[in-house]
Amino acid sequence: MQALVLVGGRGTRLRPLTYETPKPALTLVDRPFLNYMTEWLGRHGVEEVILACGFLPDEMRSVLGDGEPGGPKLKYLVEEETLGTAGAIRFALDHLDERFFALNGDVLADLDLTALWKQHEETGARATLGLYKVEDSSSYGLVDIDEDGQVLQFSEKDPDRTGPGLINAGTYILEREAIAEIPPGREVSIEKEFYPSITGKGLYARELEGYWMDFGTPERYFDATWDILEGRIQTEVVTNSDGVHIAPDAEVDPNATIGPRAVIGPGVKVGPGARVNGSVLLDRSEVGANATVEASIIGPGVNIAAGDTVGDEVLGKNQVGEVINA
Ligand code: GTP
Numbered sequence: 228m229q230a231l232v233l234v235g236g237r238g239t240r241l242r243p244l245t246y247e248t249p250k251p252a253l254t255l256v257d258r259p260f261l262n263y264m265t266e267w268l269g270r271h272g273v274e275e276v277i278l279a280c281g282f283l284p285d286e287m288r289s290v291l292g293d294g295e296p297g298g299p300k301l302k303y304l305v306e307e308e309t310l311g312t313a314g315a316i317r318f319a320l321d322h323l324d325e326r327f328f329a330l331n332g333d334v335l336a337d338l339d340l341t342a343l344w345k346q347h348e349e350t351g352a353r354a355t356l357g358l359y360k361v362e363d364s365s366s367y368g369l370v371d372i373d374e375d376g377q378v379l380q381f382s383e384k385d386p387d388r389t390g391p392g393l394i395n396a397g398t399y400i401l402e403r404e405a406i407a408e409i410p411p412g413r414e415v416s417i418e419k420e421f422y423p424s425i426t427g428k429g430l431y432a433r434e435l436e437g438y439w440m441d442f443g444t445p446e447r448y449f450d451a452t453w454d455i456l457e458g459r460i461q462t463e464v465v466t467n468s469d470g471v472h473i474a475p476d477a478e479v480d481p482n483a484t485i486g487p488r489a490v491i492g493p494g495v496k497v498g499p500g501a502r503v504n505g506s507v508l509l510d511r512s513e514v515g516a517n518a519t520v521e522a523s524i525i526g527p528g529v530n531i532a533a534g535d536t537v538g539d540e541v542l543g544k545n546q547v548g549e550v551i552n553a
Contacts, residue, residue: 228272229324230299232264233312234332235281240444243543244509244526249283250443251332252290254509256455256464256472256490259290260442262298263335263455263462268328269298271340277322278332279315281306313417316401317409324403331397333443335451337461338435343400346433350376353405353429354422357398359439364392368418370432378430381422393432396439405429445524445541452507453488483514498533 238250245253251261265276276299280287284305294301304319316329326347328340338357347355356378358370369382369392381395395418405425409415422430438460442451454460456470466472469486473479474493482499485491490507497503498516505522508514512525515533525531526543 228328229275229277230268230273230328230330231277231279231316231319231323232261232330232332233315234261234278234287235306235309235315236332237282238333238443241448241541244524244541246543247283247286248290248527249280249287251278252283252287253448254492255335255442255448256452257474257492260335261291261332262295263460264330264332265294265298265301266462267337268330268340270337271344273299273328275300275302277302277304277319279304279306279319281309281315309414310412311414311416313406313409313415313421314413316406316417317411317415320403320406320411323406326400326402329399329401331441333441334397334439335442335454335460336396336398336437336439338396338398338437338439340398343398343433343435346376346431347400350431351429352400352431353402353425354431355400356422356430356432357396358393358432358434359396360391360434361394362391363389364394365389367392367394369393370395372432376431376433378422378426378432380426381418393434396435397441398435448524449505449507449522452490456488456490480516492527 234251238245241250252259280303288303291301306318310318343357365386365388366384371379440451442448455464456466471486471489473491476493477491477495479497480499483497483501485503488505489503492508492510494511495508496513500517501514502519506520508525510527513530514520517534518531519536521538523537523540528544529542531537
């Protein structure tokens with residue numbers, strides 16, 4: 228089985244971390260985010276993952292390589308121009324199987340893809356969407372279905388709408404022949420253009436149970452981190468007795484206070500008297516003596532000087548305002 232994963236976006240909401248590292252290659256706890264996705268896809272029989280890249284493809288390749296041993300093999304396709312979510316799938320047409328999974332590259336989930344595939348085969352759909360029930364649907368697109376699972380309509384994000392709803396989980400099964408009908412070479416959105424164009428003509432969906440999170444904002448990056456550390460998603464991760472992950476080669480002074488809730492990445496140094504809580508220190512970052520870091524993501528190689536206090540910040544080597552590769 229094959230999956231195409233959309234990883235071409237700029238990840239603007241996670242800047243400055245995403246100026247130099249594309250969102251799917253960002254570290255989440257102890258590995259690149261995309262490895263959680265390939266683990267999940269592998270559990271449902273996927274052997275090949277095509278990464279539809281646009282932004283920073285070389286960085287993507289250098290972080291993710293050919294994939295993890297025993298997991299799906301990674302293949303890279305690079306768009307020269309922004310094609311949008313459906314345009315990117317159309318661009319991959321010559322590489323696609325007759326039927327394949329397609330996913331947004333920022334979904335952390337363990338939804339039952341095998342059940343989705345089964346329904347897709349039973350209905351003879353041209354496209355089937357995985358749906359997920361959320362308590363607050365205001366920042367997501369809602370999908371209405373009938374009792375047979377046929378999609379009736381899509382509603383756009385609406386900040387004034389509150390309450391629970393079934394949302395598009397960015398997890399699809401598609402027929403190659405349906406994708407072939409998308410006009411090539413121009414920007415096309417899967418939600419705004421392609422799905423509305425096939426609504427009532429073979430577009431189905433199904434609610435899936437389990438864990439789901441789209442990790443596009445710092446807030447959700449934290450939620451995903453704590454969910455992994457606290458065992459709410461199926462994966463293996465090493466934590467100490469306080470539930471904190473500390474990379475084996477990190478140097479944490481015995482007089483530093485770490486946690487509750489923290490990730491200390493590889494090559495990180497934390498000095499004496501420093502306090503780190505509710506925070507993620509990414510590769511090779513340093514926190515000087517008596518500094519305090521709270522509710523923050525400290526990007527790779529960033530130094531927090533001795534005695535400084537950092538709270539509610541996302542710090543990268545290139546700070547907001549200095550736009551690299553935009
Ligand atoms: P923000 O800029 O913070 O909204 O993040 P984003 O760039 O990831 O955008 P969004 O969350 O809307 O995109 C959903 C998924 O589609 C992400 O995994 C993107 O990487 C991917 N994506 C969006 N546009 C394109 C595109 O033009 N080409 C490809 N290949 N992928 C895309």
